[in-house]
Amino acid sequence: MSGNNTGQAQLSDRVFTVPNVLSFARLLLVPVFLVLLIQGKDAAALVVLVISSVTDFLDGYIARRFNQQSRLGQLLDPAADRLYIFAAIIGLAWRDLVPWWIVAVVVGRDVLLLVLGVVLANYGFGPLPVHLLGKVATFALFLGLPLIMLGLAVPEIAAFSQPVAWAITLWGAFLYWWAGAIYLIETLRVIRLPRAVVPRQSDTLEP
Known part of the structure; x- marks a missing residue:
């Protein structure tokens, strides 16, 4: 958490915040990542993963910096993390790697x-x-x-x-x-x- 008031910020019930939109974008990229990985397009899949990681950093930073932390955001972020892990292991296992x-x-x-x-x-x-x-x-x-x-x-x-x-x-x-x-x-x-x-x-x- 960043300092001062942001660490004590109350979770809101807002849906359409910038961090949540970024988290939705991360989720939308999961099937793209999985398809690229299954097709053996590893470099492109890595690019998608890097974009997702940058988005993950940005949504966390913006949520703390601009007091946009929400209950939905707390659900979306770990959900996206799990889905990327699932996609990675399923895609690699599909190719017997x-x-x-x-x-x-x-x-x-x-x-x-x-x-x-x-x-x-x-x-x-x-x-x-x-x-x-x-x-x-x-x-x-x-x-x-x-x-x-x-x-x-x-x-x-x-x-x-x-x-x-x-x-x-x-x-x-x-x-x-x-x-x-x-x-x-x-x-x-x-x-x-x-x-x-x-x-x-x-x-x-x-x-």
Whole structure:
């Protein structure tokens, strides 16, 4: 968060803000990214991913700088992150460049979070606060998967980039489930507590 009042800004219910429009644009680019990746147009897919990353930075900066943070924005941003991860692993697995078990690991973990969210809602609780380990795992996947694509787009660097990319991606997948286990344990703990004991939770549950 940037300083002064922006860090304390209340979330609004506005839909048509500049950050939200940028987030919608990111979402619209997901199928474009996936199609390019499946077609083997790795350089073009990387360009789309870079544009999406820049857009992601801009919508966060504008939301904080101009006090345009919204509840919808808090939902769109992590949703776009997940969809790009899904698109990357599905596109690469479709071309037999990554094993399908990687897809199962990542998708299965987010299915677990969805189930935990339903369980919490049934017990009258909001979503759990974001865990740092989940953010680290998402960052590792966002770094490792594009590095795999970079090696495909620029074969001259593949001998160096691919081992590094795979190490980061596998580590990210491991951390992804480690964070999922933490969310599971925390959910089991929370639903055993009286409602009054549990503090107000965050509006979104990110990875």
